[in-house]
Amino acid sequence: MWFKHLHLYRLHDVAHIDGGCIAEHVEAQESRPLGGSESRRLGWAPPAGRASSRRQLYHHLQGHYLLTALRQERILPTSVVREEVDERVADIEAQTGLPMHRQEKLTLKEQVYEELLPRAFVRSQRIDLWWDTHRQLIGINTSSRKRAEEVLDLLRETLGSLKVTPLGTRELPMRAMTTWLGDPGTRPADLVIGDQVELKAKGDDGVVRGRQVDLDSDEMQQLLEGGRQASKLALSIEGRMTFVLHDDLALKSIRFDDALIDEASQADDGDDAVTRLETDFLLMTRALADSIERLIAWLGGEAQADGNAPHGG
Structure with a gap:
């Protein structure tokens, strides 16, 4: 769950x-x-x-x-369709003694796709x-x-x-993550920097990725001083969860705190799978809602509508 x-x-x-x-x-x-x-x-x-x-x-x-x-x-791989089409084209050309035209091959390809799809x-x-x-x-x-x-x-x-x-925030995640990395004094009191990062350069200098590294090291500071910005950063909220924040505000590689998992495992579900699901769901959403509110606050609050129509309707 x-x-x-x-x-x-x-x-x-x-x-x-x-x-x-x-x-x-x-x-x-x-x-x-x-x-x-x-x-x-x-x-x-x-x-x-x-x-x-x-x-x-x-x-x-x-x-x-x-x-x-x-x-x-x-799942119908293109290579499978191509191989079958090639075999049929070869047979037809051998029988007629004439090369097939491009449009004829396209029609045959559609036919082969429709035949193979159900299988x-x-x-x-x-x-x-x-x-x-x-x-x-x-x-x-x-x-x-x-x-x-x-x-x-x-x-x-x-x-x-x-x-x-x-969901959008007043401060762009990339800018905030870069600031937190470069200046520990700007980090919110309840924010803990993890050991995973991705740094992007403004030009075509590629991407630097680090796992299980000291993000407060001199080497990291040199990269930041060189103009690189954090596009991904591992963060932790004590008692709630750890996650990797992306520059589009996506949260990935979420791991919930052991104490939260233990609380869920100790709940009495009567060996009922649905009750277990609902118990886990409630504990999880409580942690997520609290963490998201903190994250929005760290990023300066939620961005105001800019007058553009929302997606959908």
Whole structure:
């Protein structure tokens, strides 16, 4: 249940949506097996997976929603299609004694793709979505911004309308991270610098990455003085979690504090998988919400709307 990555979004002009309304709309977009001619599909699946005795497509706990998108995609490598097309082209040219024209090959390629697609392997990926209705925040558990946007599109299609923008802060994360690295005195009292960093140069001098290194070393200061800026930085919030902050405000490689995990493991769930899921979810969202509020404060507060229309509608 514990999220590993998080892309954050701000909801705008969200009317009250009751549980019955959510249930009806989510069920209409429930995941189903791929059809023979479908290359990919995205739909809602039970967050508890097979552990759930019923098709519970969302959980609503103390103002927090948990939904899980199931992304299915048929894997048909281009090389496999190309090899089959080449063999068929060779056979046809041998039979006719004439070279095939480019358009004929393109038509044959489409035919081969349609024939092989139903036999291709299906790769499935589960992507969790957290909706904090108190703060009107959405967090999506994926390392890919593209995948996060796909899940937002599914939620938008499910609800009929969704005005949402990526969460932004007054101070750019890259500028703040660079300042924290270069001047320890600027670091907030509850912020702890980790041992992982990525530094980018303004020109084409490449990227410097460091893991398990002393970020307060003289070598690091020299790189910063040379004009490099921090695009990724490992941070820690005591009692909550550690994570790598990216320059687009994504949180990745999240690890929750051992005390939090121990608290979850000691909770009485009656050996029920759904109860376990909901217990973990509540403890996790509590830690995430607190950590995000601190992060926004570290970065000068949330950016104000600039008058541009939010994505979606």
